[in-house]
Amino acid sequence: MPQLRFAYLVCFAVLAAFLAASAAQAHHGWAWATDEEFEITGVIQSVRLGNPHGEVTISVDGEDWVVEVGQPWRNDRVGLTKEMLSQGREITVHGHRSAREGERLVKAERVVIDGKDYDLYPGRKS
Amino acid sequence: MFEQALVSVENLAFVSALRNSTLMYPVVNAGHILGVSLLVGGIVPLDLRLIGFWRTYPVMVFVDVLRITAAVGLALAVICGALLFATAAPDYARSPLFQAKIALVLLGVLNALTLGRVMTRRDIRSLPMESPMPLDLRAGGLLSLVVWISVLILGRLLGYF
Numbered sequence: 001m002p003q004l005r006f007a008y009l010v011c012f013a014v015l016a017a018f019l020a021a022s023a024a025q026a027h028h029g030w031a032w033a034t035d036e037e038f039e040i041t042g043v044i045q046s047v048r049l050g051n052p053h054g055e056v057t058i059s060v061d062g063e064d065w066v067v068e069v070g071q072p073w074r075n076d077r078v079g080l081t082k083e084m085l086s087q088g089r090e091i092t093v094h095g096h097r098s099a100r101e102g103e104r105l106v107k108a109e110r111v112v113i114d115g116k117d118y119d120l121y122p123g124r125k126s
Numbered sequence: 127m128f129e130q131a132l133v134s135v136e137n138l139a140f141v142s143a144l145r146n147s148t149l150m151y152p153v154v155n156a157g158h159i160l161g162v163s164l165l166v167g168g169i170v171p172l173d174l175r176l177i178g179f180w181r182t183y184p185v186m187v188f189v190d191v192l193r194i195t196a197a198v199g200l201a202l203a204v205i206c207g208a209l210l211f212a213t214a215a216p217d218y219a220r221s222p223l224f225q226a227k228i229a230l231v232l233l234g235v236l237n238a239l240t241l242g243r244v245m246t247r248r249d250i251r252s253l254p255m256e257s258p259m260p261l262d263l264r265a266g267g268l269l270s271l272v273v274w275i276s277v278l279i280l281g282r283l284l285g286y287f
Contacts, residue, residue: 005179009174009179050213050214051146072148076148
């Protein structure tokens with residue numbers, strides 16, 4: 001029954017593809033964030049730059065928010081360095097927040113430090 | 127102390143360089159994916175043959191070719207995976223998804239080694255053509271299939287949670 005066996009294989013492949021697709025919805029590109037423009041200002045607590053993307057933790061009214069900045073080349077391109085993201089500095093983030101309810105996570109399009117703009121995604125409206 | 131060791135791994139000069147690299151990180155990432163593809167791409171048809179698919183083809187063709195393919199894939203995945211792990215060692219070590227994935231990798235390797243021994247003991251090389259595999263090999267093949275695909279799914283989920 002080679003046909004029947006082939007049908008099993010196809011079913012298996014479809015199941016695997018479905019599982020992979022449902023996982024991929026979560027955190028790639030912008031799909032995991034809301035479409036609405038979002039702005040938040042806070043004080044930098046800690047920073048971890050590097051691949052796959054940098055993370056800056058900021059404190060806003062006593063609550064910690066995680067700001068995703070770019071991967072190394074994107075941060076380098078606008079001159080966003082670890083030194084500038086030092087603890088205690090104020091930062092304003094323009095971007096999109098996570099669509100998951102209650103999650104304090106923002107993906108940054110543009111950040112403002114000391115009145116200066118660092119536009120990580122010049123092609124996107126922020 | 128374990129935490130301390132992980133932090134020092136993360137801070138090694140070449141690990142920092144990899145973390146902050148523009149090209150090396152995606153290349154190592156691609157190496158990990160290539161390893162996983164060879165591993166899963168080899169193991170799935172091999173396990174299916176043990177379970178009972180493609181019985182008109184000699185089992186040893188599958189065993190001899192695909193076992194090596196999968197082992198080379200595993201080695202590549204482990205080497206590149208260790209480098210990716212190092213770039214954020216404490217974070218990965220804390221993640222329940224990562225812990226589960228590593229436990230399943232160990233289970234998968236143990237199962238593969240056992241399967242190899244059982245194949246020799248049962249002397250499947252001299253089984254008549256098209257005969258079904260002994261039950262322990264079929265069960266081991268099914269376990270292998272489930273374990274390695276679960277490892278792949280857990281690995282992918284790691285990037286998202």
